[in-house]
């Protein structure tokens with residue numbers, strides 16, 4: 214029976230508390246795609262105003278909408294630049310009570326910060342609760358908190374898996390790696406136990422010996438005594454990471470000393486595959502040997518497809534499929550790299566090939582095969598765009614449907630994807646009516662390439678409907694039936710039909 218008058222105080226507080234207690238606001242379901250919002254800074258005075266209420270209500274709507282859409286949503290109460298104001302307030306309070314911040318320990322400062330937070334930020338929590346916001350309060354931390362130092366203290370080996378993107382002149386940018394190393398060293402202060410810093414990120418040969426070790430030594434760390442350093446390259450393929458990691462075919466450990474080698478060998482003791490302990494430079498080199506060979510095979514295949522097109526009368530796809538029948542290839546997986554397409558993309562092959570070329574050049578050797586592998590790959594999007602333009606003709610009003618936006622099937626990774634470069638080349642040729650569709654990567658592509666003025670469609674059928682001509686840019690298996698579904702011109706840039 215409904216009450217005659219609705220009293221929100223009676224109903225909503227309890228509901229909110231129940232939802233909170235049952236963990237409905239917590240993030241962390243790794244099976245779902247993540248979506249996060251960090252709440253912009255509240256007020257250091259602890260009083261929220263109407264603007265905050267509007268702003269947080271809009272965020273709450275977005276959060277609930279994303280949850281309903283099946284995302285793992287983390288809505289994190291954050292401090293952002295108010296963190297600086299928070300620090301100033303904590304320091305002011307300590308100063309007023311006669312404490313010199315330069316003389317107190319990290320723990321004492323942290324205690325003061327939490328006591329300030331409990332007094333002021335908790336009054337903000339009460340106001341957020343009144344608004345019914347579905348924030349995940351369980352993740353509030355100060356960066357000085359002990360989570361990281363606890364993890365570091367309880368570990369013998371610390372793995373770095375951060376990005377190593379393109380840096381200057383194609384060299385690997387080590388900013389993320391060195392920052393993570395700094396964080397570890399800070400967390401290790403006072404801890405004298407021997408630990409191995411293991412770089413799992415891909416780093417060019419000689420990075421550990423010429424950059425990481427001098428970086429540590431400059432900070433007074435004795436490599437081999439205070440810490441060991443190692444690299445442990447990762448060979449997994451995107452889209453198959455679990456399988457490739459668990460069923461690795463070799464484990465490579467580039468190590469600085471025998472103690473580190475022993476600790477790392479223990480970690481991999483249960484693995485079925487061979488484990489190799491090699492020198493630091495060798496460990497790093499093996500990863501590049503692998504990736505640049507794959508890049509070379511791809512550029513070789515692409516160059517051959519252009520040779521074939523120029524000579525004419527050659528069925529490129531058939532020629533390559535027959536090539537793969539040579540039993541020396543010994544398996545279809547490797548053969549997939551010896552096949553023409555739109556050029557290699559993704560996070561690893563482009564940056565790693567460039568990085569090895571740059572490192573070798575800096576060391577005094579201009580590697581001609583690598584140089585031309587990169588050149589061939591860089592030229593591919595323009596070559597594909599010219600092929601598409603030739604097939605379409607001069608009518609720039611033709612609606613071009615791009616089938617596939619991710620860099621390869623089975624992944625929503627759009628970093629360095631050939632599709633973006635082909636679209637850019639088509640736009641610069643004057644084709645302005647471009648429609649993109651990918652089974653999983655539409656949203657990621659749109660976010661990553663927000664400057665590309667194209668339209669997106671949410672379904673394969675709609676793309677077939679709206680386009681005058683179709684271009685297969687990523688070899689998703691579902692595109693195999695395209696010629697059965699439409700009579701429109703299909704340009705198969707992946708030779709998959």
Ligand SMILES: NC(=O)c1ccc[n+]([C@@H]2O[C@H](COP(=O)([O-])OP(=O)(O)OC[C@H]3O[C@@H](n4cnc5c(N)ncnc54)[C@H](O)[C@@H]3O)[C@@H](O)[C@H]2O)c1
Nearest residue numbers: 374375376377389392393414415447448449450451560561
């Ligand atoms: N993607 C692959 O298939 C693959 C395969 C083999 C090797 N690798 C190598 O592994 C490395 C990582 O590649 P990725 O594709 O996972 O990159 P990524 O950029 O997608 O992921 C790196 C993650 O590290 C986090 N990070 C950065 N600094 C941090 C810090 N100080 N503390 C904690 N987290 C931090 C980032 O937030 C990000 O989530 C690269 O060197 C890459 O070349 C990647």
